[in-house]
Amino acid sequence: MKNEIQGTxxxxxxxxxxxxxxxxxxxxxxxxxxxxxxxxxxxRSASSFGFWILAVxxxxxxxxxxxxxxxxxxxxxxxxxxxxxxxxPTHGMTQGGIWPCIVGTVLVTFxxxxxxxxxGVCSAIYLxxxxxxxxxxxxxxSSIRSLAGIPSIVYGLFGVALFVSAMRLGLSVLASGLTxxxxxxxWIIATAEEAISAIPGSFREGALALGATKWEAxxxxxxxxxxxxxxxxxxxxxxxxxxxxxxxxxxxxxxYTKQLPTSPLNKFxxxxxxxxxxxxxxxxxxxxxxxxxGTAMVLLAFVLAFDGVAFAFRLRASSSxxxxx
Amino acid sequence: xSASLKPAGVxxxxxxxxxxxxxxxxxxxxxxxxxxxxxxxxxxxxxxxxLLGILLFLLLYGVRTFREVPVFRFLxxxxxxxxxxxxxxxxxxxxxxxxxxxxxxxxIIAVPLGIASAILISERLKGWVRVTAKTLVxxxxxxxxxxxxxxxxxxxxxxxxxxxxxxxxxxLLNASLLLGLMSLPTIISVSDDALRVVPHSYREGAYxxxxxxxxxxxxxxxxxxxSGILAxxxxxxxxAVGETMAVMMVAGNAPLMPHSLFQxxxxxxxxxAIELGESAFGSAHYYSLFALGFVLFLIALGTNLVAESxxxxxKRSFTL
Numbered sequence: 001m002k003n004e005i006q007g008t009x010x011x012x013x014x015x016x017x018x019x020x021x022x023x024x025x026x027x028x029x030x031x032x033x034x035x036x037x038x039x040x041x042x043x044r045s046a047s048s049f050g051f052w053i054l055a056v057x058x059x060x061x062x063x064x065x066x067x068x069x070x071x072x073x074x075x076x077x078x079x080x081x082x083x084x085x086x087x088x089p090t091h092g093m094t095q096g097g098i099w100p101c102i103v104g105t106v107l108v109t110f111x112x113x114x115x116x117x118x119x120g121v122c123s124a125i126y127l128x129x130x131x132x133x134x135x136x137x138x139x140x141x142s143s144i145r146s147l148a149g150i151p152s153i154v155y156g157l158f159g160v161a162l163f164v165s166a167m168r169l170g171l172s173v174l175a176s177g178l179t180x181x182x183x184x185x186x187w188i189i190a191t192a193e194e195a196i197s198a199i200p201g202s203f204r205e206g207a208l209a210l211g212a213t214k215w216e217a218x219x220x221x222x223x224x225x226x227x228x229x230x231x232x233x234x235x236x237x238x239x240x241x242x243x244x245x246x247x248x249x250x251x252x253x254x255x256y257t258k259q260l261p262t263s264p265l266n267k268f269x270x271x272x273x274x275x276x277x278x279x280x281x282x283x284x285x286x287x288x289x290x291x292x293x294g295t296a297m298v299l300l301a302f303v304l305a306f307d308g309v310a311f312a313f314r315l316r317a318s319s320s321x322x323x324x325x
Numbered sequence: 326x327s328a329s330l331k332p333a334g335v336x337x338x339x340x341x342x343x344x345x346x347x348x349x350x351x352x353x354x355x356x357x358x359x360x361x362x363x364x365x366x367x368x369x370x371x372x373x374x375x376l377l378g379i380l381l382f383l384l385l386y387g388v389r390t391f392r393e394v395p396v397f398r399f400l401x402x403x404x405x406x407x408x409x410x411x412x413x414x415x416x417x418x419x420x421x422x423x424x425x426x427x428x429x430x431x432x433i434i435a436v437p438l439g440i441a442s443a444i445l446i447s448e449r450l451k452g453w454v455r456v457t458a459k460t461l462v463x464x465x466x467x468x469x470x471x472x473x474x475x476x477x478x479x480x481x482x483x484x485x486x487x488x489x490x491x492x493x494x495x496x497l498l499n500a501s502l503l504l505g506l507m508s509l510p511t512i513i514s515v516s517d518d519a520l521r522v523v524p525h526s527y528r529e530g531a532y533x534x535x536x537x538x539x540x541x542x543x544x545x546x547x548x549x550x551x552s553g554i555l556a557x558x559x560x561x562x563x564x565a566v567g568e569t570m571a572v573m574m575v576a577g578n579a580p581l582m583p584h585s586l587f588q589x590x591x592x593x594x595x596x597x598a599i600e601l602g603e604s605a606f607g608s609a610h611y612y613s614l615f616a617l618g619f620v621l622f623l624i625a626l627g628t629n630l631v632a633e634s635x636x637x638x639x640k641r642s643f644t645l
Contacts, residue, residue, distance in 0.1 A: 043537055047539035054442075057438040057441050058441070058445055062461050064506075071480070072472070123369040123372060127369060129365075130366065142630075146376055146625075147376055149563045150567070150625050150626070151569065152569060153621070154567070157386075157597065158382055161615070162382060185372065214361075215357060215361035243467070243469025243471065244469070245470070275472065276574070279475050289479075292475065296475050299469055299471075299472060
């Protein structure tokens with residue numbers, strides 16, 4: 001046993017040498033003052049001391065997250081007011097609010113879900129209920145995992161090439177929404193498939209035995225019970241989609257528009273892009289800093305709200321083994 | 326008959342149908358069933374089509390760069406300056422090095438911290454502490470990168486400038502720190518999963534031989550979960566190398582060869598994000614950004630395939 005693995009200078013004794021009498025099985029030896037007892041006590045305290053050391057990076061990381069939230073909220077909270085939330089920006093974006101950005105973000109997220117939720121849930125049903133174990137299925141699964149790993153800016157490029165140029169949607173809510181939809185599709189498939197395959201087989205068999213077709217068995221006896229799990233995945237996807245900037249950068253988001261989008265082919269403003277422009281592109285960067293803090297806070301509040309509901313949902317679902325199997 | 330069966334959970338209409346109300350009804354149910362199967366199959370296939378579509382579009386657009394720029398000059402050029410008067414140059418190397426270097430530094434920070442945290446979460450924490458830690462980690466995984474970039478800009482940059490007495494904190498170090506933070510949740514979650522699939526009998530065997538929990542974790546469980554943890558590192562790499570907004574906001578964005586921690590630099594992702602808006606549609610510059618996207622796509626795809634095969638191996642090693 002090497003010292004650096006034991007973690008402290010206490011750990012001289014070779015652990016493997018303590019043949020037979022484990023530290024957990026024989027408290028009698030641990031309490032004794034014999035050399036063996038002392039050595040065992042030392043090794044055991046070295047072990048738990050080591051885990052305390054391991055806690056340092058995790059606590060630092062989690063502490064950092066909490067501190068960052070605190071810092072953003074402390075600086076942003078003063079900016080938030082009814083006017084800030086409901087007015088458009090004015091005076092070259094140095095005053096006014098972020099209403100058009102909230103509308104834009106909600107709209108593109110909604111458009112993305114109109115595409116990705118039906119397609120994602122149908123894919124998940126196929127993978128969990130129909131897919132044969134062959135190379136086509138393996139290829140599909142592999143594509144879905146690959147899609148999940150593709151950088152968001154690459155989705156942006158694809159959106160420019162396909163939706164903006166080839167399909168002639170131009171810079172629009174629709175083009176951005178569809179680009180975001182492609183991006184969150186693999187996340188929705190993954191969580192929905194997990195939720196659907198968690199429903200016990202007996203639910204399907206019961207329906208089939210009564211003469212239901214396969215689709216009737218799935219639609220009436222599986223999907224309703226998988227619904228909470230699917231919804232959790234959708235909420236998590238909403239939270240992540242709202243914060244994405246790179247895919248909408250060239251597919252429809254704009255620095256400033258006077259009007260709220262009235263058609264899916266209009267350009268729009270969005271919270272994450274607004275934060276980006278206020279903090280790095282604006283001519284009076286320091287003057288608009290408070291507005292940037294406010295925007296960051298509103299965006300975070302949206303993300304946290306959806307994440308929070310999703311986590312609460314999942315916690316409730318996992319707290320009891322509903323099916324008793 | 327249908328009344329006695331009703332409590333079984335199937336609704337009335339389908340039971341009447343089951344009872345055989347006639348040939349056409351049965352045929353339409355069968356047809357619906359067929360149609361549903363086809364719809365599901367098409368939906369699932371769409372993912373594969375999208376992946377191929379991305380590959381095809383990037384290739385189609387990217388290749389047009391090489392009508393004006395020789396492939397060799399693109400792949401091995403050391404200067405990225407598409408707007409130069411006279412001869413513009415499209416050299417991939419400074420951007421690729423920027424991406425790889427910042428990601429490497431990020432992983433040097435994030436991998437040890439991430440694995441240590443994963444061991445703690447999987448081997449030591451229990452109950453609500455474990456749930457809280459995992460929830461916070463997952464929450465941070467979905468943290469908007471633009472907000473993290475804003476944080477780096479407002480807090481980290483002045484801090485770095487002050488600490489190291491450099492004129493600007495918008496540099497390689499700042500970007501690498503943010504990337505490290507962004508890849509941590511991925512590394513922690515995937516490593517935790519990898520450690521938890523190690524069968525309990527491994528730990529019990531070690532305890533029976535008198536090993537402490539610490540020894541068990543580091544000499545038995547960690548080596549057994551090696552493949553899964555490597556996969557976690559690969560996925561963390563993929564996450565960091567593809568990150569755009571946070572990096573763009575704190576990197577300083579001068580397309581220079583990176584040679585110091587305190588120097589502004591550029592990644593592939595930020596170059597695409599900065600220049601696509603300002604390049605003329607249909608110019609070599611415009612298409613070269615798609616070529617950059619293709620390079621990024623290949624890196625991400627390769628990373629993912631390696632991670633996937635590592636995960637498959639990890640799964641196989643515990644099934645007898």
